[in-house]
Amino acid sequence: MRSQAAELVFDEATKQYPGRPEPAVDRLSLTVPAGEICVLVGPSGGGKTTALKLVNRLIPLSSGDIRIDGTSILDLDLVTLRRGIGYVIQQVGLFPHMTVEENIATVPRLLGWSRQRIRERVLELLELVGLDPDHDRRRYPAQLSGGQQQRVGLARALAANPPLMLMDEPFGAIDPIVRARLQEEFLRLQRELGKTVVFVTHDIDEAIKLGDRIAILREGGRLAQYDTPARILAEPADEFVAQFVGADRALKALTLRTLGDLDLRPGTWLPGLPRVPVATTLRDALAVLVAEGHERLIVVDEAGEPLGTATRDDLLA
Amino acid sequence: MTLADAFTPGTFVDAFRFMPDHAGLLLSKTAEHIELSFAALGIALVLALPLGLWLGHRHRGLFVAVSVSSLGRALPSVAVIAFGITLLGVGFWNNTAALVVLAVPPILTNAYFAVDGVDANAVEAARGMGLTELQILLRIELPLGLALVVAGVRIAAVFVIATATIAAIAGGGGLGEIIVNQASYGLAGVVAASLCVSALAFLTALALGLVRRAVSPRGVRRA
Ligand SMILES: Nc1ncnc2c1ncn2[C@@H]1O[C@H](COP(=O)(O)OP(=O)(O)OP(=O)(O)O)[C@@H](O)[C@H]1O
Ligand SMILES: [Mg+2]
Numbered sequence: 001m002r003s004q005a006a007e008l009v010f011d012e013a014t015k016q017y018p019g020r021p022e023p024a025v026d027r028l029s030l031t032v033p034a035g036e037i038c039v040l041v042g043p044s045g046g047g048k049t050t051a052l053k054l055v056n057r058l059i060p061l062s063s064g065d066i067r068i069d070g071t072s073i074l075d076l077d078l079v080t081l082r083r084g085i086g087y088v089i090q091q092v093g094l095f096p097h098m099t100v101e102e103n104i105a106t107v108p109r110l111l112g113w114s115r116q117r118i119r120e121r122v123l124e125l126l127e128l129v130g131l132d133p134d135h136d137r138r139r140y141p142a143q144l145s146g147g148q149q150q151r152v153g154l155a156r157a158l159a160a161n162p163p164l165m166l167m168d169e170p171f172g173a174i175d176p177i178v179r180a181r182l183q184e185e186f187l188r189l190q191r192e193l194g195k196t197v198v199f200v201t202h203d204i205d206e207a208i209k210l211g212d213r214i215a216i217l218r219e220g221g222r223l224a225q226y227d228t229p230a231r232i233l234a235e236p237a238d239e240f241v242a243q244f245v246g247a248d249r250a251l252k253a254l255t256l257r258t259l260g261d262l263d264l265r266p267g268t269w270l271p272g273l274p275r276v277p278v279a280t281t282l283r284d285a286l287a288v289l290v291a292e293g294h295e296r297l298i299v300v301d302e303a304g305e306p307l308g309t310a311t312r313d314d315l316l317a
Numbered sequence: 318m319t320l321a322d323a324f325t326p327g328t329f330v331d332a333f334r335f336m337p338d339h340a341g342l343l344l345s346k347t348a349e350h351i352e353l354s355f356a357a358l359g360i361a362l363v364l365a366l367p368l369g370l371w372l373g374h375r376h377r378g379l380f381v382a383v384s385v386s387s388l389g390r391a392l393p394s395v396a397v398i399a400f401g402i403t404l405l406g407v408g409f410w411n412n413t414a415a416l417v418v419l420a421v422p423p424i425l426t427n428a429y430f431a432v433d434g435v436d437a438n439a440v441e442a443a444r445g446m447g448l449t450e451l452q453i454l455l456r457i458e459l460p461l462g463l464a465l466v467v468a469g470v471r472i473a474a475v476f477v478i479a480t481a482t483i484a485a486i487a488g489g490g491g492l493g494e495i496i497v498n499q500a501s502y503g504l505a506g507v508v509a510a511s512l513c514v515s516a517l518a519f520l521t522a523l524a525l526g527l528v529r530r531a532v533s534p535r536g537v538r539r540a
Binding site: 056058078079080081082083085087089091092093094095096097098099106107110140141142143153156157166 | 436438439440441442443444445446447448449452457460461534535536537
């Protein structure tokens, strides 16, 4: 059920709040190719939320334009525009008087889908976001954990299969363990659905983990750099970006690749060497070597069969 | 002799005897009382409810809502009726107008705060999903705030039923006609009519209290 994805273009998009000396978003120009995740990241007050809300016109543009598949958002009817965009916020904003099922069914109902089709879609989505279609469907938001509420929020935004998703710190209020799991599931979902996603966070690690491209906004809503995570880590455009991604950027770059990306050495299966799954990131593999005081590790496949070995230098190369 | 001097335990016995003896009179006056009260309440609802809900939805006009409410409390109904006599003359509409003035503030204020206080994130999510402003009001804000809206109607209803008693002064009918006319109906009649007013107010409060509980949204209602 891979849906159509839309290309999103910010063209000199500017927001000047009345009574403010500086714009909140200043001539922002960038293109998010169809089917990619663009993460907007930057310090608090950098204009990330403002930039996001310009797209679904919760905040009106002051000047410039934003186009979805070539059509200006200003040329679209407000309701049509918004129904074609999935919107997820940190505070989730589930409707407390509606069950999980009713929450998810909101947009399909507005679109006049048949009961049968809505029911099928709700069950499918609950499955997709990792909730129990039988039990969780009839529950009210107050009966769910924060992580479960966020899953419902995601399912609700996906309900009418919009080609574009806007997500404002969706995992911001969730504890690190559940958060990491939601991030993994989000990536799995995205591989399945292939939406165009604009994802706001102020956590650079989350940006590196999730983004196909990262847009770094600085105070005053100016774009500091727009690039792939690897290039931002390898070649920060300026001092601000270098500072923002942190002094440990070389280490962060290791999270972008897994042992599977290395040319493994044929190994003699020495006993006592750590055995690490092939899907492990280079950073986590390095952590294993450091923790266990070894120079070399054995890479194993899902079944635990050795595939080869890698040295510390291989990881850092 | 003042009313208090005349008041003995026997008065209540007399009052309860008065009831079956003058059942027809009490019933017709009670019917007038209800008619007057409900007319006023209905008009107040039509005027205050949409306005309060819309102002609450826009989060505008807090000042209007609050000053209307304190104005309502400051204006003595007798004064409004007296003023109304000069405008509308004596009778049903004059009294209705006075009671409407009394009923509008609690309805308007409660409707305003009921909608104004709904979780801003739920409203933003709804707007972001493409609900129209009217859909946001009717499907999200109103259901979540309805219990508070009904609470305002309940306050207004009790005010109106109690105050409709003084309508008799301006020829509006209702149970007040008996209460202000001890000369004709005796103390027993006055007490009997007062009991009818109290019962009416009590039953209305009870009924609207039940409505209020019934419309508290599931999933939000506290155990
Ligand atoms: N409605 C508004 N009226 C006036 N100024 C606003 C409004 N909303 C935001 N701002 C200002 O615009 C700037 C950008 O705010 P925005 O919420 O877009 O930042 P952000 O990057 O999302 O920050 P955070 O990481 O804290 O969420 C800030 O200086 C903020 O104070
Ligand atoms: Mg923000």
